Amino acid sequence: MVSAPASVRPLPQPGRGIAVISERESLGDGFYKLTLLRALRRAYPGEKITWIVSEGDSPYRTIMAGIVAPLVDEVIVHAKLRRPWREAIRRLRALPRFGLAIDNRTNNGVVAATRLLLPADIYQAATPGFLFCGYRPKGARPRHKLARLMALLEAAAGCPVDGSGEIELPRSASEEAARLLPAGQRYIGMAPGATAAWRCWPLQKYIELSRWISARGWQPVFLLGPIERPALPVLRQALPEALFPGCSESEPQASIELSLALSRRFSAAVGHDTGSSHLMAEAGTPLVTLFGRSNSDIWAPNARRGILVQARDHGGRDIELIPLAAVTDALRKLLD
8 A cells, every 4th residue: 555645633433434525517627636636645645535426416327437436435515514404414413533524615505504414524614714724724725626626625634735747548549549630730629609699708709819829830620529519501601621530420529538648649728617618728738718707716718738718807707808819828838
């Protein structure tokens, strides 16, 4: 068994395991929280990690199950830890006792009830002021969701923690990505979709951006998920030179693993506040992220190299206010 780093504060009763609690989760949540999971696994390598989602499902149980297998031992979804209260109290008390619980939720009432009822030796919560923490982080509460979680873990561990790392992809995904995007070309990725229309830069602007990319001798590549697939005929007609991996009738839709492998072959990419941007950030892609009404201080992807382009710098909160020139300037900076 791998030992925890010598500087990490040991849990009061080693072997009871660790719980991470969320309210709801999207694909984007799944990717940026990988940093927390890596740090937990390094800090407490012998502890079972249980992932609990109170009010919904988790990508860790579905499309990301293979990716998180080395990091999460158990995933509990639809845990219903909020309401109705009588049943929620019973469910909280029925959970096993954990050595450490990290609660990502921020509602004071919900967190206070969980703190009282959940069996845990150390309880860390992301509420304003870190009011319910066994070990309160030093300094101001970070605005970014990931920074908050890392601060909670560092306070419990009593030292800095390391969440760096890279997803180990199946050889088949890397080989398929190399077939679809052969070496020798500069590929620029674009992810135009999102679960909410107000998060999306207009499709016509992506078409103009793709033409700008092609005019420089680079290769535009679109990552399209199920939500964006209806736009495929429009894009193909407008952009015959663009690539749409995973979108032909002769090949299956790109899996999460293939999308990551493709993203690792991008010289740079453009997206907005959506799971695809967090996916590309996790792949290490230099990333331009467009923000409208979403708060980038809270939701910016954890990109190793990234530039945020925000509507508020162009006269308002609507993402369509972002001009093409602002995006091409940001791409130039990343590619230089």
